[in-house]
Amino acid sequence: MKNKICVITGASNGIGKEIARQLATKGARIAMVCRNEQRGQIAKKEIEEISGSNKIDLFLADLSSLIQIRQLTENLGKAYGHIDVLINNAGNFFLKKQYNEAGIEMTYAVNFLAPFYLTNLLLVKLMNADQGRIIIVSSRNQSIGKIDLGNYDFRNRIYNGLQAYSNSKLMTVIFTKELEKRLRGTNVTINAAHPGDVVTNIGMNDNNGLFKILWSIKCLFNIPVEQGAETPVYLATAPELTKISGGYFVRKKKARYNPIADLPGIGKELWDFSEDIIKQNNLSINQ
Numbered sequence: 001m002k003n004k005i006c007v008i009t010g011a012s013n014g015i016g017k018e019i020a021r022q023l024a025t026k027g028a029r030i031a032m033v034c035r036n037e038q039r040g041q042i043a044k045k046e047i048e049e050i051s052g053s054n055k056i057d058l059f060l061a062d063l064s065s066l067i068q069i070r071q072l073t074e075n076l077g078k079a080y081g082h083i084d085v086l087i088n089n090a091g092n093f094f095l096k097k098q099y100n101e102a103g104i105e106m107t108y109a110v111n112f113l114a115p116f117y118l119t120n121l122l123l124v125k126l127m128n129a130d131q132g133r134i135i136i137v138s139s140r141n142q143s144i145g146k147i148d149l150g151n152y153d154f155r156n157r158i159y160n161g162l163q164a165y166s167n168s169k170l171m172t173v174i175f176t177k178e179l180e181k182r183l184r185g186t187n188v189t190i191n192a193a194h195p196g197d198v199v200t201n202i203g204m205n206d207n208n209g210l211f212k213i214l215w216s217i218k219c220l221f222n223i224p225v226e227q228g229a230e231t232p233v234y235l236a237t238a239p240e241l242t243k244i245s246g247g248y249f250v251r252k253k254k255a256r257y258n259p260i261a262d263l264p265g266i267g268k269e270l271w272d273f274s275e276d277i278i279k280q281n282n283l284s285i286n287q
Helices: 014-025 037-051 066-079 106-127 140-144 161-183 209-219 230-237 266-280
Strands: 005-009 029-034 056-060 085-088 132-137 188-194 248-250
Touching: 005 014, 005 106, 014 029, 014 037, 014 085, 014 230, 029 037, 029 066, 037 056, 056 066, 066 106, 085 106, 085 230, 106 132, 106 161, 106 188, 106 266, 132 161, 132 230, 140 161, 161 188, 161 266, 188 230, 230 248
Parallel strands: 005 029, 005 085, 029 056, 085 132, 132 188, 188 248
Antiparallel strands: none
16 A cells, blocks of 8 residues: 555544554555544644654545535645545434535435545546545445435435434445446446444534433444444455455445345436536536
8 A cells, every 4th residue: 555545534533534544554645634624633643643654634625515525626636646545434423404505414415425526526536546446434324224315305304313324324335336337447446334333423513412422322332443444444455356346345345235225227316316416506526
């Protein structure tokens, strides 16, 4: 991994930070994408000290914003001629229904639309690499996800944060399967990973005190971030995965996923739906 360029979203804490540390230790150049500059700078310094690397760059973007994602890709494009690895790690959980500045429901915006948009905008950079790899951090909750694009944002029914989260993670698996088809014949692969139930701060900055207490209790039984980062790092580095694409991995092995992801036409339907939302905001998935 020496000098390979790895872009990691949600890299200021949790799994993303640990992925960045492990890849930096292996000699990669790291592009940390963080929402908060102060937390990002602190994480960057910690990773530099632990890994001994001076090849860590910090990029700022709120991935709930399509405009900021577009600006992020422009900044990454100026910094690097190619990208070897893109790890879409950033995600969130919202106890109450929220919308971003464009009126897009936040769970869908952060957990799915952001990696969909960012990945498409960076495809050219990934194709410029000797072998580009895309990894999406999904969740075992994809197994209970459902797809109802006509009511994806719970606008016409009672909001259920867990269901919204599960739906968005199912979307990441569907996207993985669909993009794999579109990338056949190229030098770029895509795989999804469930990192395990990990000790993270997901939702801590966006939900109430009761959620924070309950999540803190659950984390007492979760695995450490070092273990949670293992499968995404494996997907980013393992030489035997050079031509493996379209998989859903758990504990470094291919695993079963929600059969909805294999329904005929579901990938194109989700793709077209998401691209339309981006177009409604006068943007394009092309670089």
